[in-house]
Amino acid sequence: MFARLQSSARFESRAFWTLLAFGGLLVLTGLLAAHHMEEHGHVVTGMNNQVVWGLPHVFAIFMIVAASGVLNVASVGSVFGQKAYKARGPLSALMSIALLAGGLMVLLLDLGRPERVIVAATHYNPSSVFAWNVVLYSGLFGIVGVYLWTMLERRMAPWSAPAGVAAFVWRFVLTTGTGSIFGFLVARQAYQSAILAPMFIVLSLAWGLALFLVVQLTVYLWNGREVPHETQRRMVRLLAVFVASSLYFVAVYHGTNLYWAKQSAFERFILVDGGDFTTLFWGGYVLFGSVVPLVLLLRPGADNATCSRSMLLASALVVFGAFALLYVFIIGAQVWPLDLFPGHVVSSSFMDGQIDRYVPSIWEAMLGVGGLGAAFVLMVLGIRVFNLLPHDPAE
Amino acid sequence: MSQQPSDQPDPTRRGALGVAAAAVAGVAIAPGIHLIEVAQARPAGEPASKSVRWGMLIDASRCESGCDACVSACNRENALNSAVEPRQKPQWIRKITLHEVKTDRKVNLPMMCQHCAEPPCVDVCPTGASFKRADGLVLVDRHLCIGCRYCMMACPYKARSFVHEPLTAQNPAVPRGKGCVESCTMCVHRIDQGGTPACVEACAREGHAAILFGDLNDPNSAIARKVHDVATTQVRADLRLDPGVRYQGL
Numbered sequence: 001m002f003a004r005l006q007s008s009a010r011f012e013s014r015a016f017w018t019l020l021a022f023g024g025l026l027v028l029t030g031l032l033a034a035h036h037m038e039e040h041g042h043v044v045t046g047m048n049n050q051v052v053w054g055l056p057h058v059f060a061i062f063m064i065v066a067a068s069g070v071l072n073v074a075s076v077g078s079v080f081g082q083k084a085y086k087a088r089g090p091l092s093a094l095m096s097i098a099l100l101a102g103g104l105m106v107l108l109l110d111l112g113r114p115e116r117v118i119v120a121a122t123h124y125n126p127s128s129v130f131a132w133n134v135v136l137y138s139g140l141f142g143i144v145g146v147y148l149w150t151m152l153e154r155r156m157a158p159w160s161a162p163a164g165v166a167a168f169v170w171r172f173v174l175t176t177g178t179g180s181i182f183g184f185l186v187a188r189q190a191y192q193s194a195i196l197a198p199m200f201i202v203l204s205l206a207w208g209l210a211l212f213l214v215v216q217l218t219v220y221l222w223n224g225r226e227v228p229h230e231t232q233r234r235m236v237r238l239l240a241v242f243v244a245s246s247l248y249f250v251a252v253y254h255g256t257n258l259y260w261a262k263q264s265a266f267e268r269f270i271l272v273d274g275g276d277f278t279t280l281f282w283g284g285y286v287l288f289g290s291v292v293p294l295v296l297l298l299r300p301g302a303d304n305a306t307c308s309r310s311m312l313l314a315s316a317l318v319v320f321g322a323f324a325l326l327y328v329f330i331i332g333a334q335v336w337p338l339d340l341f342p343g344h345v346v347s348s349s350f351m352d353g354q355i356d357r358y359v360p361s362i363w364e365a366m367l368g369v370g371g372l373g374a375a376f377v378l379m380v381l382g383i384r385v386f387n388l389l390p391h392d393p394a395e
Numbered sequence: 396m397s398q399q400p401s402d403q404p405d406p407t408r409r410g411a412l413g414v415a416a417a418a419v420a421g422v423a424i425a426p427g428i429h430l431i432e433v434a435q436a437r438p439a440g441e442p443a444s445k446s447v448r449w450g451m452l453i454d455a456s457r458c459e460s461g462c463d464a465c466v467s468a469c470n471r472e473n474a475l476n477s478a479v480e481p482r483q484k485p486q487w488i489r490k491i492t493l494h495e496v497k498t499d500r501k502v503n504l505p506m507m508c509q510h511c512a513e514p515p516c517v518d519v520c521p522t523g524a525s526f527k528r529a530d531g532l533v534l535v536d537r538h539l540c541i542g543c544r545y546c547m548m549a550c551p552y553k554a555r556s557f558v559h560e561p562l563t564a565q566n567p568a569v570p571r572g573k574g575c576v577e578s579c580t581m582c583v584h585r586i587d588q589g590g591t592p593a594c595v596e597a598c599a600r601e602g603h604a605a606i607l608f609g610d611l612n613d614p615n616s617a618i619a620r621k622v623h624d625v626a627t628t629q630v631r632a633d634l635r636l637d638p639g640v641r642y643q644g645l
Binding site for chain 1: 484492493497517518519520538539541543544545547549552558572575630634645
């Protein structure tokens with residue numbers, strides 16, 4: 001019985017190769033875009049000297065933040081001893097490595113000089129938050145790799161708990177580092193806030209769990225399996241708690257900005273008359289990325305195992321909301337002009353005093369999708385090679 | 396779905412996986428280990444002297460509306476001949492018009508890298524490509540810049556530009572490169588040979604002489620005496636970056 005179910009959890013050979021080919025195609029798309037950007041320069045992108053980080057950063061930061069959050073599933077099992085989560089630990093760790101790799105691929109290929117990436121490793125400025133993150137990312141690969149090993153290798157099982165605690169602490173520091181990339185920026189009005197580090201931690205928990213559920217529910221539906229009722233109930237409630245907490249932190253972030261008179265014009269832009277940014281914030285993040293998923297997750301009977309499709313929809317909407325929020329957070333903040341001379345109307349040949357515009361080019365989108373493709377390929381490979389689908393004790 | 400029993404691990408596969416895992420771990424972790432070894436590798440700033448602090452004092456009341464002699468001179472001197480759209484085009488110096496709404500007063504001024512004593516661009520640069528020379532000039536090492544643009548996010552003066560396109564017809568004294576970030580060097584190549592920045596010369600040639608250049612640390616220099624005698628303004632003084640470029644008449 002166990003062997004039959006275990007083997008049934010594996011991908012069918014043809015399906016495996018089809019999925020791998022699909023992922024490979026996405027990666028190829030990303031590499032093609034990177035080559036084009038490398039050859040012609042960033043002139044082929046929508047980025048400019050005001051909006052210096054564009055759509056690739058939205059993809060990269062989403063994947064890096066989610067890589068940290070998705071590991072929470074393993075942490076709940078190893079650190080807090082929840083059996084239902086323990087069975088999902090290996091998949092969670094694999095997804096973490098895959099997403100981090102995908103995010104870093106986009107980040108590195110979007111550099112002006114991607115071929116100099118080795119410089120980032122051999123010349124280190126200890127005061128740079130970016131440089132801290134180089135160590136944090138490398139470290140996460142290492143720690144999660146060891147953690148995964150302790151979960152898969154029976155002889156290493158006694159080390160699973162300490163490795164889990166190390167991964168738990170490391171990913172909190174990592175997400176603090178990601179939030180701090182923005183939190184220490186004094187130049188742009190949207191940033192320079194101490195709340196960004198904890199906000200990114202909470203966002204990572206929601207986005208990571210949502211992505212995990214998307215993968216888990218898709219694979220279960222594909223295989224005609226059902227997530228055990230109690231497990232489904234717990235994970236659905238946990239996602240609801242994380243989504244609500246994220247919404248709260250985002251509200252506090254904007255609330256504190258509104259409190260400062262010098263920030264009110266920027267907040268008005270994002271929240272009221274920022275056009276696409278306002279629509280994306282309220283419609284994309286708040287309504288479809290948070291409120292609708294919360295309703296789907298918390299409505300009576302939502303935790304029933306038969307509701308897998310609506311849970312899948314809710315999780316996918318949380319991921320959609322993540323992209324909407326990051327687009328507003330990263331791009332919306334940059335199009336807003338720097339306030340060099342408060343109290344003056346400023347104009348120049350360099351967009352001073354004007355709200356800039358940013359239209360991402362197809363190359364940027366392709367690069368971002370390529371990163372997602374890389375994460376997808378690593379996940380498909382890992383699930384197939386390591387047989388990482390959850391095996392619940394009840395099964 | 397085809398079903399294949401998998402109770403027994405395949406030793407060949409396990410071995411291959413082990414080698415692959417070790418290789419991936421090596422690639423991912425090695426940079427992190429290596430960088431700690433060479434952290435103190437590059438002593439920035441030599442051989443410039445610490446006793447000097449190059450700076451500028453810009454008199455906005457002498458900066459003419461419609462005159463862009465400083466901008467043109469900068470573009471010529473540094474071969475900033477880009478043909479891309481203005482928002483992607485490098486602008487090391489730009490003319491800004493300030494309009495004080497309450498009083499309807501208008502002022503013009505050139506804005507460029509402020510060569511801060513506490514430069515945020517240097518703090519955030521992951522590779523140390525952004526650096527401050529001993530004489531206070533904030534520069535970019537073209538060989539270390541990886542084009543991450545974090546310094547552009549961090550600069551409160553929007554003084555930095557990214558080279559968005561391949562370059563041609565460069566000035567050999569001013570090396571530049573596609574995919575790198577750059578900004579006003581205060582014409583370091585001229586200063587090191589005892590000259591003055593191109594914008595300062597051009598402004599004087601036009602008869603405005605709105606930009607005073609010199610050593611802020613030398614109490615006998617014209618700029619130090621002027622900064623001592625008249626009220627000057629540091630842009631975004633609230634950030635306490637101690638810029639080397641100061642303004643009067645704002």
